[in-house]
Amino acid sequence: MKALLQSVAVLLGRTPPRPTPEDISPRVREIHELQAMPMNREQIRDARAEMVSRPQTWRRRRWAVLIAVNLLFVLSYHLDIQLVEGALTGSRFVGFHMADVNSALQVMLAYRHVVLNLLIGVVSVSLLWWALGGRTFCSWVCPYHLLGELGEIIHLRLAARKLVKNHTFDRRGRTVLWLFFAVLAFVTGYTVYETISPTGILSRALIYGPGLALVWVVALLMFEIFYSRRGWCRYACPIGLTYGLVGVLAPLKVVHNIGQCHNDGACRQVCLVPHVLATTIRGRAKTMNTDLGADCTRCGRCLDVCPTSSLSFKFKGPG
Amino acid sequence: MCPESAKRSRSAGPDNPKRRRFLRTMILIGGLIGASLVGLVPVVRGWARRLRPPGALAEADFLSACIKCGQCVQVCPVEAISLADIQDGAGVGTPWIDPRRQACDFSCDGLQCVLACPTGALTHDLDYPHQARMATAVLARPDLCLAVRGQGVAGPARGKNFKGVLRYAEIDRWHPLPVREHEYDLEVCDLCVRMCPIEIRISQCEAGNPPAGDPNQCPPQPAIRLVPTGEKGGRATYTPQVLSGCVGCGVCEMICPAEPSAIVMDLLAGEGSA
Numbered sequence: 001m002k003a004l005l006q007s008v009a010v011l012l013g014r015t016p017p018r019p020t021p022e023d024i025s026p027r028v029r030e031i032h033e034l035q036a037m038p039m040n041r042e043q044i045r046d047a048r049a050e051m052v053s054r055p056q057t058w059r060r061r062r063w064a065v066l067i068a069v070n071l072l073f074v075l076s077y078h079l080d081i082q083l084v085e086g087a088l089t090g091s092r093f094v095g096f097h098m099a100d101v102n103s104a105l106q107v108m109l110a111y112r113h114v115v116l117n118l119l120i121g122v123v124s125v126s127l128l129w130w131a132l133g134g135r136t137f138c139s140w141v142c143p144y145h146l147l148g149e150l151g152e153i154i155h156l157r158l159a160a161r162k163l164v165k166n167h168t169f170d171r172r173g174r175t176v177l178w179l180f181f182a183v184l185a186f187v188t189g190y191t192v193y194e195t196i197s198p199t200g201i202l203s204r205a206l207i208y209g210p211g212l213a214l215v216w217v218v219a220l221l222m223f224e225i226f227y228s229r230r231g232w233c234r235y236a237c238p239i240g241l242t243y244g245l246v247g248v249l250a251p252l253k254v255v256h257n258i259g260q261c262h263n264d265g266a267c268r269q270v271c272l273v274p275h276v277l278a279t280t281i282r283g284r285a286k287t288m289n290t291d292l293g294a295d296c297t298r299c300g301r302c303l304d305v306c307p308t309s310s311l312s313f314k315f316k317g318p319g
Numbered sequence: 320m321c322p323e324s325a326k327r328s329r330s331a332g333p334d335n336p337k338r339r340r341f342l343r344t345m346i347l348i349g350g351l352i353g354a355s356l357v358g359l360v361p362v363v364r365g366w367a368r369r370l371r372p373p374g375a376l377a378e379a380d381f382l383s384a385c386i387k388c389g390q391c392v393q394v395c396p397v398e399a400i401s402l403a404d405i406q407d408g409a410g411v412g413t414p415w416i417d418p419r420r421q422a423c424d425f426s427c428d429g430l431q432c433v434l435a436c437p438t439g440a441l442t443h444d445l446d447y448p449h450q451a452r453m454a455t456a457v458l459a460r461p462d463l464c465l466a467v468r469g470q471g472v473a474g475p476a477r478g479k480n481f482k483g484v485l486r487y488a489e490i491d492r493w494h495p496l497p498v499r500e501h502e503y504d505l506e507v508c509d510l511c512v513r514m515c516p517i518e519i520r521i522s523q524c525e526a527g528n529p530p531a532g533d534p535n536q537c538p539p540q541p542a543i544r545l546v547p548t549g550e551k552g553g554r555a556t557y558t559p560q561v562l563s564g565c566v567g568c569g570v571c572e573m574i575c576p577a578e579p580s581a582i583v584m585d586l587l588a589g590e591g592s593a
Contacts, residue, residue, distance in 0.1 A: 077393050089412075090388035090437050097437055103386050107438055110383035117437045118386070170344040177348060181355070188359060189383045190409040195358030196351065200387060204402060204412050208389055213405035216354075235344070236351060 004248065007293035011244045013172030016278035016293075019286045031258055032283045044262045047307075058300025059149075062140055069141050073207050088141070088203035089194070090121060097121035101129075102242040103200065106193055109185040126246050132298060134247025138233065138240050139272070139299035143206060144198040144217065148233050151224045158225070167228045169235040171275070178238040198232065199239055230272055240295075248294040251317050254302065256292065258285040261310040267302035277302065280310070291316070358408035367407035369415035370569060370584050372400055373423060373451035374433040374441035384440035387412030391432035391441060397484050397495050399423045400432065416453075418569020418584055423453070425516045425568065426486040426495050428531050449517055449538035454567030454584035456511070456543065458559055464581035465508035466545055469554035472505045476576045483573055485514065488523075498574065509545050511559050511571035511582050517542035540564030543571065 010016050024032070034040055073091070076083045085092045089103040099121025108114060129137055139145050158164040181193040194200050198220055201213045224231045233240060256279050263282040268274040279290040302311045361367040362382055372391050375381045391414050392400045399421045400414045407413065414432070416423055425448040433441045445451060461467050477483065477498055484495040503510070512518055517538045520530055524537035542564040545557040559571075559582060571582045 086388040211404040
């Protein structure tokens with residue numbers, strides 16, 4: 001229960017707290033002490049130097065799925081397959097209603113009606129994302145995520161040459177924005193967030209053809225490349241927070257095992273949401289196995305780069 | 320921690336990284352809120368008023384209920400529906416019809432867009448085309464109207480390059496045909512009446528042939544007629560008169576051979592209804 005509350009608190013923007021010594025299990029405390037010894041630290045450094053870069057298996061799989069899902073929407077319309085009709089905001093999958101949870105929320109708040117079809121769509125979509133972990137949507141489906149990853153590659157190259165500098169933001173800002181857009185939809189009666197949602201804009205542009213709205217998406221991408229690494233997805237997007245909440249109790253988790261972990265932070269360097277990996281910092285793990293928090297997008301980047309395979313996907317059953 | 324450093328970290332000078340990050344975050348939040356509020360201007364000022372698909376709720380309700388998924392776009396057999404771009408602000412992604420390019424001629428009979436709409440922004444209360452009230456046709460430019468001038472039509476109504484399609488039920492009951500392939504030869508232009516989906520349905524019903532064999536498809540009120548106004552240079556002249564059965568589908572605006580169209584859709588008259 002405590003871990004759950006903390007997962008939600010971190011999702012909403014809290015910095016993961018350091019564990020007190022009493023929180024840490026005796027066995028894990030031993031491991032921490034062992035890892036802190038100078039001799040072991042040297043050994044770890046040597047071992048790390050020998051590590052070869054590993055293939056980016058999960059990224060490849062994920063990009064394939066992301067492109068396939070979006071392509072399915074496009075082809076369903078243009079080849080008239082009618083498998084998935086609509087866009088990511090709302091669709092029918094072989095006739096079954098599907099609705100983006102955040103878009104449906106905006107509509108119901110603005111319209112001040114509980115729309116039955118939307119409710120059906122929200123429930124089916126929520127069940128799927130609950131099972132996989134809500135933010136799985138972000139890294140496995142959202143078309144802006146793919147653009148963001150490409151932008152991130154450019155950002156990191158520029159940053160390595162000291163041409164750009166990463167600026168971080170307070171993560172609580174996303175919670176403020178989420179609340180603001182929810183209240184604004186209810187008060188004004190317009191789905192205000194949809195105006196600036198790169199997910200909706202991109203999904204519609206792919207399916208129905210490009211428009212001027214893409215200028216906004218490009219502006220967000222430029223902001224991420226030149227000013228703040230993955231800024232939109234990390235600090236702003238309310239859809240991310242919505243799905244984070246949907247998947248708080250997800251049975252599928254990325255699990256960190258402290259046994260082999262070198263605490264070298266390769267995972268935190270590639271992670272979209274490094275705060276969920278706080279447990280990989282030296283001395284932070286409380287138990288042998290730690291589930292990553294609700295903000296995790298299950299993107300698998302950490303699995304791809306971890307030199308010791310200390311991170312893995314686990315299907316653990318609800319809770 | 321020594322009191323000296325504690326003091327420094329609490330200082331609120333502009334160089335304090337925490338303070339700078341806080342300010343940055345405020346600017347980010349403010350900027351995004353500002354950008355989204357700019358999106359309210361076109362909808363609140365009414366710049367984004369457009370002809371909506373049949374069954375659309377009153378504009379304000381329609382904008383709040385539409386989830387911007389485009390399922391209505393996908394099912395329309397004449398591809399009359401487009402999605403609005405960012406100029407419409409918070410109306411981005413909402414469906415609209417440019418009747419001059421391609422009007423809704425109810426080719427689908429069953430109001431497919433209404434059935435496709437997942438949110439009821441296109442209200443499911445609508446069962447038949449004649450129940451729609453998308454707008455009202457008005458003769459905005461009577462001086463351009465061929466009937467008013469006593470002129471006829473020879474050849475395709477909108478020229479050889481016009482891409483629009485309409486259902487010509489007497490030729491093909493099931494598939495809409497390109498308007499450019501249909502040659503007219505009319506002594507006096509009556510295309511707005513002749514092609515009106517409501518008028519077509521009324522004549523089908525009068526001939527004992529209601530659409531889809533369903534008498535409920537029969538419109539109770541006529542939508543448009545030509546009224547004789549006399550003679551001009553030896554030719555009889557008429558003026559189109561829009562009647563209470565007009566649903567504002569835009570077919571008359573689409574087919575009107577005058578350039579620009581003499582008859583157009585008046586949205587304000589259609590406000591607040593289906």
